[in-house]
Amino acid sequence: MTDLVPDTDLAQSRPALAAYLAEASGAAGAEIVALEKLAGGTLQENWHVTVDFEGGAEAGRRDYVLRTNRPGAIPDATLTRPQEYAVMRAAFAAGVAVPEPLWSRETDSPIGRAFFVMRYAPGTASPHRLVKEPDLGGPHPALAARMGAEAARMQRVRPDAAGLDFLPLPAEGAVAATVAELRAYLDTRPEPHPIIEFGLRWLEVNAPPPGPVVLCHGDYRVGNFMVDATGLTGILDWELASWGDPLQDLGYFCAKFWRFGAADKAAGGIADRTDLYRGWAEESGQPMPTAAAMRYWEILANIRWATISIRQAERHLSGREPNLEMCLTGRVTVEMELEALRLIAEAEEEGDG
Amino acid sequence: MQDRPTPEELLTYARQVLLDEVLPDLPAERRVTVLMIANAMAIAARAAAQGEAPLRDELASLRALYGDPPQALPTGPDLVAAVTESNARLAVDLRAGAFDAADARGRALRAHLLESACQKLRESKPKHLKAERLA
Numbered sequence: 020m021t022d023l024v025p026d027t028d029l030a031q032s033r034p035a036l037a038a039y040l041a042e043a044s045g046a047a048g049a050e051i052v053a054l055e056k057l058a059g060g061t062l063q064e065n066w067h068v069t070v071d072f073e074g075g076a077e078a079g080r081r082d083y084v085l086r087t088n089r090p091g092a093i094p095d096a097t098l099t100r101p102q103e104y105a106v107m108r109a110a111f112a113a114g115v116a117v118p119e120p121l122w123s124r125e126t127d128s129p130i131g132r133a134f135f136v137m138r139y140a141p142g143t144a145s146p147h148r149l150v151k152e153p154d155l156g157g158p159h160p161a162l163a164a165r166m167g168a169e170a171a172r173m174q175r176v177r178p179d180a181a182g183l184d185f186l187p188l189p190a191e192g193a194v195a196a197t198v199a200e201l202r203a204y205l206d207t208r209p210e211p212h213p214i215i216e217f218g219l220r221w222l223e224v225n226a227p228p229p230g231p232v233v234l235c236h237g238d239y240r241v242g243n244f245m246v247d248a249t250g251l252t253g254i255l256d257w258e259l260a261s262w263g264d265p266l267q268d269l270g271y272f273c274a275k276f277w278r279f280g281a282a283d284k285a286a287g288g289i290a291d292r293t294d295l296y297r298g299w300a301e302e303s304g305q306p307m308p309t310a311a312a313m314r315y316w317e318i319l320a321n322i323r324w325a326t327i328s329i330r331q332a333e334r335h336l337s338g339r340e341p342n343l344e345m346c347l348t349g350r351v352t353v354e355m356e357l358e359a360l361r362l363i364a365e366a367e368e369e370g371d372g
Numbered sequence: 373m374q375d376r377p378t379p380e381e382l383l384t385y386a387r388q389v390l391l392d393e394v395l396p397d398l399p400a401e402r403r404v405t406v407l408m409i410a411n412a413m414a415i416a417a418r419a420a421a422q423g424e425a426p427l428r429d430e431l432a433s434l435r436a437l438y439g440d441p442p443q444a445l446p447t448g449p450d451l452v453a454a455v456t457e458s459n460a461r462l463a464v465d466l467r468a469g470a471f472d473a474a475d476a477r478g479r480a481l482r483a484h485l486l487e488s489a490c491q492k493l494r495e496s497k498p499k500h501l502k503a504e505r506l507a
Contacts, residue, residue, distance in 0.1 A: 211463040343408050350496040357489040
């Protein structure tokens with residue numbers, strides 16, 4: 020794909036993209052009537068595309084989101100766009116509230132880079148709005164329960180699902196895989212991180228017996244859920260998906276650094292933990308997870324995100340991608356470290372395990 | 373010796389001017405950037421004010437953790453190198469399980485790590501320590 024020249028604003032690509040969309044949907048013709056880059060995204064770009072289709076499966080005026088790599092962004096150890104598309108297809112087929120992924124293109128792309136197109140999910144994903152507006156997306160205890168139920172539906176996708184062979188199987192369990200992955204990253208860094216090493220060792224020694232291996236979103240938290248007046252309209256940003264443990268995403272959802280200033284509402288700053296768990300338990304048919312079990316997965320979430328924040332700061336510090344926000348992220352790592360230490364002390368006091 | 377203002381005084385006042393005189397005139401989409409710059413300056417000002425004391429405390433704590441005999445603490449680049457080396461040793465030992473036992477050494481380790489996190493926050497985000505009731 021090195022022969023492709025990225026079109027940074029997609030403006031020159033409009034005719035080629037329209038022709039591609041017409042062909043993909045079996046339309047006689049297609050016209051792009053609006054094309055607007057959506058806010059956010061450090062590694063990816065999302066474009067709101069409005070298309071008039073002449074016939075075909077999508078006849079009429081429709082809204083989509085085109086997701087592609089941001090030009091110049093250094094690839095990270097995350098899924099490629101075609102892989103993310105495949106994961107979203109599998110989640111959609113399992114009945115998860117994910118914007119329907121429609122078409123994916125990797126080579127000979129009309130925009131010069133890999134992309135896929137999904138249906139447009141209306142509303143907002145703003146975590147700050149969700150935390151401040153108690154009725155945005157409906158009453159929040161019910162909204163959190165819905166998010167728990169969606170996780171349970173997603174977890175019906177198992178390693179025997181077609182088309183997901185690129186996701187590595189955690190041969191020795193989800194914890195061992197995560198610990199090994201994070202240690203491998205730390206080993207690439209010249210500076211030592213004793214608190215993270217302590218956390219990883221603690222997680223290794225205190226690991227629960229491996230559960231079933233299920234599809235995990237990997238970034239399952241407020242900020243990646245689109246909501247409008249009708250409730251949840253779509254779960255976004257699947258590039259960190261992996262096989263893992265059923266409780267992994269639930270623990271991550273409740274981690275303190277994803278509460279956006281509303282620390283007393285453990286489920287993403289919008290509801291109680293039990294609201295989220297209840298929705299998951301009802302949909303999965305599993306018992307409510309225990310406080311001790313969830314504490315373990317919150318510790319893992321904090322150690323994992325502490326490591327990812329070091330990685331984000333490194334994008335800036337390497338000089339390859341100067342960015343003040345990523346630069347300052349290096350000084351946020353300690354908040355996750357402190358929370359992990361606090362939760363480990365709590366687990367040891369309560370005699371978890 | 374350098375004339376005044378000290379690095380801390382320079383950063384603190386420059387930050388105040390940025391917030392008082394530049395920020396109010398900025399359109400909303402630029403404010404976030406200036407607030408991030410002000411945050412970076414505040415961190416650097418606190419680091420300048422603390423000097424080498426936190427690193428010296430950390431090295432003394434690491435040496436105590438390993439039962440090393442008391443010796444004079446280095447300064448300047450040697451201090452940074454000594455703390456880095458000590459932390460690298462600790463990181464390797466932690467991974468190998470050398471601190472797994474829930475004994476006095478394990479408790480001392482936990483106290484050391486908690487204090488090192490608190491010290492990082494004293495420089496990077498003292499507000500967070502207050503929120504966590506650790507300050």
